[in-house]
Amino acid sequence: MAYKTRTLALAAAGLAATMTALPAVAHPGHGGGAGMMAGFLHPLTGLDHLLALLALGLWSRQQRSGFVLPPVFLALMALGASCVAMVADGMLPALEMSIAATVLLLGALAASALRLPPQIAVLLASLCGFLHGLAHGRELAGMPSGAGFLLASALVMGLGIVVRPDEQRRRIAGAAIGAAGLCLLTGLV
Numbered sequence: 001m002a003y004k005t006r007t008l009a010l011a012a013a014g015l016a017a018t019m020t021a022l023p024a025v026a027h028p029g030h031g032g033g034a035g036m037m038a039g040f041l042h043p044l045t046g047l048d049h050l051l052a053l054l055a056l057g058l059w060s061r062q063q064r065s066g067f068v069l070p071p072v073f074l075a076l077m078a079l080g081a082s083c084v085a086m087v088a089d090g091m092l093p094a095l096e097m098s099i100a101a102t103v104l105l106l107g108a109l110a111a112s113a114l115r116l117p118p119q120i121a122v123l124l125a126s127l128c129g130f131l132h133g134l135a136h137g138r139e140l141a142g143m144p145s146g147a148g149f150l151l152a153s154a155l156v157m158g159l160g161i162v163v164r165p166d167e168q169r170r171r172i173a174g175a176a177i178g179a180a181g182l183c184l185l186t187g188l189v
Contacts (some may be wrong), residue, residue: 035043039148042136043156048099048184049132053153055177057105057160058170062110066120072122073129074150080133080156081146099135100184102128108180111171 045050061071106128109116116124137148165173 005102032121038150039135039146039150040152042149043152044135047112048058048103049136049153050104051103051177051180052099052128052132052158054160055103055110055174056128058110058163058165058174060121060125060157060159061161061164061170062113062115063118063121064115066161068118069121069125072155073125073132073157074154076126076129077133077136077153078146078150080130080135081137082133083138084134095131095135096183098131100181102131102181103184104166104178104181107174107176107181111174111178135180147187151172 043053056069056073061068063069107126109124
């Protein structure tokens with residue numbers, strides 16, 4: 001039980017650190033393009049998105065509401081992408097930090113054995129999905145690109161669900177993803 005409490009405390013500390021962190025660029029490695037293939041490749045080439053999707057898949061296996069979390073994430077990501085016009089350009093650094101924070105949070109959750117109440121798990125998946133949608137909305141402006149993006153995102157989350165690492169390997173993978181999120185927050189990646 002102390003491990004679960006410590007993991008939550010570390011995740012909370014990481015999120016609190018986002019309020020004071022310098023702007024991060026959490027979207028390295030993306031190419032241009034607006035077609036279905038460009039959208040499909042985007043989650044596979046964007047480190048932040050790839051790690052968040054894998055962590056969500058790993059974490060969802062531990063939750064009572066596990067198979068609900070990936071569709072909720074995708075739906076809220078699509079909603080966030082449709083709301084991107086509401087995000088002012090000046091908010092982009094805070095949004096980038098928020099995306100890095102989702103990688104940290106989802107990694108910490110995947111590393112822990114903590115089973116959250118279904119409402120809390122759905123709320124966290126919704127928030128993370130919405131933030132990713134806002135961040136990627138400019139790239140998803142064309143519908144074919146958006147459809148490819150959502151399809152690849154679903155496949156990556158599915159991979160995180162289908163792969164069944166033992167508990168120790170899941171914790172190591174989650175911790176590594178969380179550490180990558182911390183690096184994104186501090187600008188080391």
